[in-house]
Amino acid sequence: MMVPLALLVLGGLAAAMAPRVLTRADWPDREPVLALWVWQCVVAAVLLCCALAMSLSACAAWAAVRGNVFAPAPHGVVEAYALTAYGSWAAPLAVLLATGALWTAAMLTREVRAARARRRRLRADLLVRSPLLPGEERGGEPLVVLEGERPEAWLLRAGAAPQLVITTAALRRLQGFQLDAVLAHEQGHARARHDWLLHCSSALANGFPRVPVFAAFRDQVHRLVELAADDSASRRFGRLTTALALVELNEDRGVFGPCPAPFSQVPDRVERLLAATPRLTTGRRLRLTAVAALVPAVPLLVTFVPGLSALGG
Template sequence: ARRRLRRAELLHRAPLLPGESPGPDRLVVLEGERPDAWWLPGTPPQLVVTTAALRRLRGRQLDAVLAHEKGHARARHDWLLHCSAALADGFPQVPVFAAFRDEMHRLVELAADDVASRRFGRLTTALALLELNEERGVFGPCPVSHGQVPQRVNRLLTDPDRLPASRRLRLTAAAALVPVVPVLVALAPGLRALG
């Protein structure tokens, strides 16, 4: 019901032009003073961007934000969020489900950040996050909302942890030997019979 209401509101604010059909590649631009971009789940999913976001984001930063939102749509993160919210709302006396809902929200945002950063780079994606959230008060000594944005930006700006080269080499060698073990087990009785 909420999704239908949001789609109806979106159609009211940005009606289809004559001859235009709703599709997965349709980008809806709404007049707005606050820079924002989001995707509206459903069939087909809709990408929505405000004019303030278009003014603030340039080139690859805008592309990174759109890739982030398309990553949500392709991975169907709405299903994960709805299921985790249903558990938390259905069983409010079980605090694990509320923590699961919050963690699921964080994880889908990180996954979408990774989609954008693989295509447009970690720095570009981090800068786009900064541009979208700079005026919301999420950075500074007393962040007011969207408390995970600073952690997401820090995560994008720090180098990913990698295993040392010696450990990677040992893991590769062990993985290469794994297919040999069943062959040796199968041939062992035959080799004993010959020997």
């Protein structure tokens, strides 16, 4: 089979089968950071399949592209790919895949701009609700307290250092180290740059809503980053303290009880913290990490095998 078609078949199989395999596994909730790594490797492999297929199709369709891509390669390597035998479909396929790449970049740009606009609105609202005193600069304090009747806490990037914004109602509810657990949870998001993972997953899912792996990637990322931040807080202040902080902040939102709010993950997060399921063994974590790292290498191997075989022969 011609290499671009083999890459597209490989990418299609990964996009269709990976969500089923990963969502049915029982270990991601125990290792959310590892699960995020596996999802990123799978998505990177799918995108790499498309990018390499686009490059080889463009090489087959246009001699100028072929001359630039294969310029340092011996003549035998070019012949090993049989680019001239790809037929008339090479140019339309290259254009189609290039359009997909441009669309992906456009969706990511739109997602980042929308996030920046939301942050600007939050900063403006924060200045209205908590105005600066003469000589005071926003961004120096790690914690900002707002007057509010609802218990709320969120992270605001107001410069180089992120700030935790919390309402007075939340301060009245949180006892002991619960406030520290909330702060550690949000700091876990900031340290791991979960916002970029959320932007990328949303851009792919919104740009290609019919591709199963991208929709599943977005849904799982939104869930796993919260579990990872919960673990970051629980390691410092305990699972019970972190679970109680979640309950205090969300009790009035209707997420608990016989008819919980739809799409709420808070009850499951609280149950997970209280269950204290043990982590995977170190050996299994290392094996999963290594296997996931090899997934993006498969498209590269498929792409370079003809050339390496020609050089070896």
